[in-house]
Amino acid sequence: MATKRKSGVSDRRNRDSELIAAAITVFYEKGYAAASLQDVAEIVGVLKGSLYHYISSKEDLLARICVESHAQASVIMAESLESADDPLDQLRVYLHRIALWYVNNIERVSIYFNEGKWLTGERLSEVRTQGREFHSFVRTLVDKARSSDRVRDDIDPRVAAQLILGSLNSVSTWYRPDGLYSPEEIASAFTDMSLASISGEVPPVLSRVTAPDGDD
Amino acid sequence: MATKRKSGVSDRRNRDSELIAAAITVFYEKGYAAASLQDVAEIVGVLKGSLYHYISSKEDLLARICVESHAQASVIMAESLESADDPLDQLRVYLHRIALWYVNNIERVSIYFNEGKWLTGERLSEVRTQGREFHSFVRTLVDKARSSDRVRDDIDPRVAAQLILGSLNSVSTWYRPDGLYSPEEIASAFTDMSLASISGEVPPVLSRVTAPDGDD
Amino acid sequence: MATKRKSGVSDRRNRDSELIAAAITVFYEKGYAAASLQDVAEIVGVLKGSLYHYISSKEDLLARICVESHAQASVIMAESLESADDPLDQLRVYLHRIALWYVNNIERVSIYFNEGKWLTGERLSEVRTQGREFHSFVRTLVDKARSSDRVRDDIDPRVAAQLILGSLNSVSTWYRPDGLYSPEEIASAFTDMSLASISGEVPPVLSRVTAPDGDD
Amino acid sequence: MATKRKSGVSDRRNRDSELIAAAITVFYEKGYAAASLQDVAEIVGVLKGSLYHYISSKEDLLARICVESHAQASVIMAESLESADDPLDQLRVYLHRIALWYVNNIERVSIYFNEGKWLTGERLSEVRTQGREFHSFVRTLVDKARSSDRVRDDIDPRVAAQLILGSLNSVSTWYRPDGLYSPEEIASAFTDMSLASISGEVPPVLSRVTAPDGDD
DNA sequence: TATGAATGAGAGTTCATTCAT
DNA sequence: TATGAATGAACTCTCATTCAT
Known part of the structure; x- marks a missing residue:
């Protein structure tokens, strides 16, 4: 049948903490002001708009950290x-x-x-x-x-x-x-x-x- | 300190140091990444585009400092x-x-x-x-x-x-x-x-x- | 008024009219263009994506009204x-x-x-x-x-x-x-x-x- | 002093009122909420970012009207x-x-x-x-x-x-x-x-x- | 049924930079 | 020199919609 990709195991629960982790990396390296959610999204592997399922704003991300x-x-x-x-x-x-x-x-x-x-x-x-x-x-x-x-x-x-x-x-x-x-x-x-x-x-x-x- | 608006004489070379001074203030307060040349231009009293008669880029300004x-x-x-x-x-x-x-x-x-x-x-x-x-x-x-x-x-x-x-x-x-x-x-x-x-x-x-x- | 979380009986057909009622409220208050299905979903108490079991599109909702x-x-x-x-x-x-x-x-x-x-x-x-x-x-x-x-x-x-x-x-x-x-x-x-x-x-x-x- | 009139005629002073006029048309036809600055920009013939030389926000445009x-x-x-x-x-x-x-x-x-x-x-x-x-x-x-x-x-x-x-x-x-x-x-x-x-x-x-x- | 994750397109906005005047 | 218009790319954020579970 059709190809079933996504055999990845940890896809499920980790997204939220993955996101935080990615944000930490990006904010640390570039500084919050120069960091872009694009960068974060790329690390997590989703489109930048998708981040908003987990956060309400860029600042929210910083606040959580x-x-x-x-x-x-x-x-x-x-x-x-x-x-x-x-x-x-x-x-x-x-x-x-x-x-x-x-x-x-x-x-x-x-x-x-x-x-x-x-x-x-x-x-x-x-x-x-x-x-x-x-x-x-x-x-x-x-x-x-x-x-x-x-x-x-x-x-x-x-x-x-x-x-x-x-x-x-x-x-x-x-x-x-x-x-x-x-x-x-x-x-x-x-x-x-x-x-x-x-x-x-x-x-x-x-x-x-x-x-x-x-x-x- | 020395410059006045229309002295006609010292306006020349002073613009340059005025610019540096303004940039220092702005970069210090906001950080380079978050600072905008607009802010600098406003302090100096010229339009944003005019800055480029004195600098070749925003980074150039930083470099000089x-x-x-x-x-x-x-x-x-x-x-x-x-x-x-x-x-x-x-x-x-x-x-x-x-x-x-x-x-x-x-x-x-x-x-x-x-x-x-x-x-x-x-x-x-x-x-x-x-x-x-x-x-x-x-x-x-x-x-x-x-x-x-x-x-x-x-x-x-x-x-x-x-x-x-x-x-x-x-x-x-x-x-x-x-x-x-x-x-x-x-x-x-x-x-x-x-x-x-x-x-x-x-x-x-x-x-x-x-x-x-x-x-x- | 009548529906409760798990009544098991009237939950069925009521969701549909609940949905319409919610949409009416939202469309009336914000106007169709500015209204979001998110707002509707919140009133009904389901997630945005779930609406699509009752409607085929936002416009469909409007049409029914x-x-x-x-x-x-x-x-x-x-x-x-x-x-x-x-x-x-x-x-x-x-x-x-x-x-x-x-x-x-x-x-x-x-x-x-x-x-x-x-x-x-x-x-x-x-x-x-x-x-x-x-x-x-x-x-x-x-x-x-x-x-x-x-x-x-x-x-x-x-x-x-x-x-x-x-x-x-x-x-x-x-x-x-x-x-x-x-x-x-x-x-x-x-x-x-x-x-x-x-x-x-x-x-x-x-x-x-x-x-x-x-x-x- | 001979005045230097712009032979280009309408390009110069009119942009601002052109913009208002375009916005009026777009807001009227689509309603403010559904209207996009993109539409306005296209009528005026500039990129949407360029509109911000004349306005400070979409709402500002509405306010002026x-x-x-x-x-x-x-x-x-x-x-x-x-x-x-x-x-x-x-x-x-x-x-x-x-x-x-x-x-x-x-x-x-x-x-x-x-x-x-x-x-x-x-x-x-x-x-x-x-x-x-x-x-x-x-x-x-x-x-x-x-x-x-x-x-x-x-x-x-x-x-x-x-x-x-x-x-x-x-x-x-x-x-x-x-x-x-x-x-x-x-x-x-x-x-x-x-x-x-x-x-x-x-x-x-x-x-x-x-x-x-x-x-x- | 319902969820929740993800998409993709598009919104408003900012900004360094260029250039004809 | 200085202006002001314009660019183009990038940004944060929104939303209708899809789909595997």
Whole structure:
């Protein structure tokens, strides 16, 4: 009889997540503004009009990507607080976990942080609020740690939080999954450097005795 | 600053820099991909089509912006090397200067670092090469400083360079000229934190006393 | 009202009339051209594609709506002729009845008169022919009444018919079922005004003397 | 200074009004919702994207058409009031003038009355307000005329105004410029019939003789 | 029957770019 | 130089319709 193509197995249920996956790839590579649904459709293997069975708009696609990331990011904040009592320890846990999460989901998370600005209306407000929460979370921990002398006095918690989070976010510009470093290595390096960058831990007493002035 | 509508004299060469200035503003605010030449033309006060007496394409506009930044960035690298002998001191000078330059030219430099990827062909290669140079410059200094024990052994110069430069580049996402911090403050905070993040400086006495070899 | 999800019995034939009812609502509110089958499907509670078990096309839906109206409109013409002998009396009866029918079925009838033009091919010809019949029906009665001096000489039957029918059709643009006027009131006002607009019957009081029947 | 006139004649200044004219034709024939800018562009002889040099959106095109009609319609109302003192005379003048105007600009005016509903936001509010003004204008005159016994008591001014204006608006469904009737003939027939439809002007002599009391 | 996935054509709109004036 | 008209391609999105399940 007639030829029956489509012996493909996973045709059924996966379309929706296939679509998200394709969008993640495209948005990550081109940026949301320059990405076209045409590109997404081609990857999925349907006509671009067909995408609208799964989404209601291009922005909707972006929103879905962001929502998932946000939920996970929130969990990481909460868990980090529970994992330790000391602010600096909490910060260490948080930085390591979020970095690991970031690297392991580099495309999606990078979109969340870098392309979320293209959302509009309420969703834009949300993503901005969330961004402030991350920053505020880190700043608060830095601040507390400074109060207990585990962070240097000359550290401004606000600026420190920005620089640390910026450093993390930069990972998406240079990390390659098939590169030299494992996610764990990157997360550790990031965590260690971030903490060192603010730490007063050194041996404050000793160094004060032997070296009257710090470096600069 | 100098130009007036109908001066008849300086209108000539100024249009060109007006155009660049307008493009910088627009590209910075919207991103290159989402920016339209219409926006640029409106700021300059000419019609869209008229722009093509000054540029040959939208990409050309971007290229010009990048070229200027690249030249300045190169100078900063060179001068930093001349300003000191020790690698860590050179790095300190470099980070401070480039940060100050970045903040003081935030729009243009941010475009250079973040939108340069939209260039094509030879120009794309150039901008990528330049990016690698910056990274390589910092990495090399970190590496040298590590060899002379001024940087911790556990620091991977490659990753450190990425994180430091990423931290710097993140400034464009949160710095506001009318904000809480002066360029100098930001540059200093960035420099201090960056050096602290890699430094083995602090415990030299201690480590010499208690541990003959490097820490960790 | 009667149908429930899984009654198993009346679900059958009712879907069909439900569908028509839904289409009437949608076509009336948005106009045929701007209406989407999606809207219809949502009201009925099935998916868009499922509609095609009941209809063969969007136009088919329109055609069915029109057919029913046409049949009823034809009956009204025929009955009106039988209800009296005098052309003007026939016209009076006709106008009153058709107006009452129009108002009581405002959505469906309005579609018939205003959206029938979207039909194509043979069906378009039919609906046009029918439209001409209505007009011709009224024109003929006006003409006859004029011959017997019950309509003014200066009345052009053709134009009069158009204006009267146009006036009737306009009802759909302003009538609201929950408004100030009952269908009966509107039908009467329409009939009275229409007849007065062509009448040579000058003294309405007189007609009460000479004509034993009081209309309404 | 010698003026440099375009010998090309119509190519230059006319595009804008050509565009409006084309849009009027297309909107009139297909209705706004079903009309496509493609159709308009083809008439004008440009690509559809090029239309956006003259308009900012399809709706903008509709709005422009409506604005012009509204202005003229307002003038007719004002002038009619000045042309006579008696309300019924004012009404007669108004109906005749507006009918003449309607027929002479049948496409544009018909769009104003029938397609204005497709406008959105503020413009929709405006066009609706204007529609109420027309109705209110006629209703008020009918009401006044009824107070001075020139209109029958049984006439409801509100319904009468709707039917009269509906009758007028129906002209666009049947009038053909190359048809049997001149604009003047149609305007006169419409005016005469409309006034007769509400008039209590009976034949004073006859009614006085046979019926000493008032009508009704 | 009903679903839900997919199509294909076409809609309105944007935009970098060209070119005669 | 500068304009303004025009292009052509690409974009997001809509919709009537089909069809295997």
